[in-house]
Amino acid sequence: MTDQLMETVKNASVCAGGQIAAENQSSDFSLSIRNFFKEPLAVGSAFPASRWLVRRMLAPVDWRHVKLLIEFGPGTGVLTRFALSRMSADSALLALDTNASFVNHLRRSILDPRMHVVAEPASNAAAVIRDLGFPAADYIVSGLPFSTLDPAEAKRTMRASRLVLRPGGMFCAYQMRRSIEPLLREHIGSVRRGYEWRNIPPCHLYWAKAPEPDRNADPSGRKMLERRDESTGNQGEMP
Ligand SMILES: C[S@@+](CC[C@H](N)C(=O)[O-])C[C@H]1O[C@@H](n2cnc3c(N)ncnc32)[C@H](O)[C@@H]1O
Numbered sequence: 001m002t003d004q005l006m007e008t009v010k011n012a013s014v015c016a017g018g019q020i021a022a023e024n025q026s027s028d029f030s031l032s033i034r035n036f037f038k039e040p041l042a043v044g045s046a047f048p049a050s051r052w053l054v055r056r057m058l059a060p061v062d063w064r065h066v067k068l069l070i071e072f073g074p075g076t077g078v079l080t081r082f083a084l085s086r087m088s089a090d091s092a093l094l095a096l097d098t099n100a101s102f103v104n105h106l107r108r109s110i111l112d113p114r115m116h117v118v119a120e121p122a123s124n125a126a127a128v129i130r131d132l133g134f135p136a137a138d139y140i141v142s143g144l145p146f147s148t149l150d151p152a153e154a155k156r157t158m159r160a161s162r163l164v165l166r167p168g169g170m171f172c173a174y175q176m177r178r179s180i181e182p183l184l185r186e187h188i189g190s191v192r193r194g195y196e197w198r199n200i201p202p203c204h205l206y207w208a209k210a211p212e213p214d215r216n217a218d219p220s221g222r223k224m225l226e227r228r229d230e231s232t233g234n235q236g237e238m239p
Pocket of ligand 1: 076079153
């Protein structure tokens with residue numbers, strides 16, 4: 001790789017609060033490259049996410065109301081640091097990664113009591129949040145390379161995501177290819193798409209929203225249909 005490309009990629013990285021921290025950046029960068037060459041299919045990209053990708057992908061997040069955000073495949077922690085810099089003091093971030101070097105790097109480089117880094121596949125998210133005592137996640141943020149994941153594991157990951165996301169919660173993902181899109185539609189809900197040219201390599205962005213709670217459902221499971229009584233203006237119920 002030329003020095004010039006190396007410089008461009010470093011400049012595209014982001015860390016907490018949007019400040020450039022040269023030391024963090026170059027260690028993130030070399031760790032990312034080393035691990036990509038060791039495990040290209042699992043790591044998916046040699047480059048950490050750029051600041052443009054991070055900001056755009058996380059733009060719809062309503063930071064004030066995040067109680068739990070789960071990150072799948074945090075890698076060197078570019079998105080992790082950005083999210084922690086926006087989240088409130090009483091929120092939590094759970095990062096799941098299967099690569100031991102990334103897990104160790106995150107534990108060493110981000111000392112934040114709100115962060116839980118667990119060396120487990122994303123498909124185990126439901127068991128992990130149960131063990132940690134969280135009821136559900138408001139957001140899942142994914143850097144997983146779905147196009148190179150084993151298809152059965154990709155499905156398990158989506159099923160687990162649907163289980164852990166609260167109603168109305170959002171799954172945000174970035175991907176070089178579009179293989180995640182049908183999975184999001186099948187398992188999560190409605191999907192919005194974007195494309196970030198300034199990332200290296202450029203990639204697709206996805207935001208999938210889990211259905212909102214059914215306000216017409218009653219605890220017994222019977223449907224309660226709201227019907228406006230024309231004569232009185234009262235809200236009526238139907239069995
Ligand atoms: C494209 S990299 C993420 C890069 C990261 N967003 C960054 O900016 O540094 C993909 C990450 O997913 C992780 N990964 C791959 N398969 C996984 C799985 N099944 N569960 C959890 N993490 C996984 C890899 O170890 C790697 O850290």
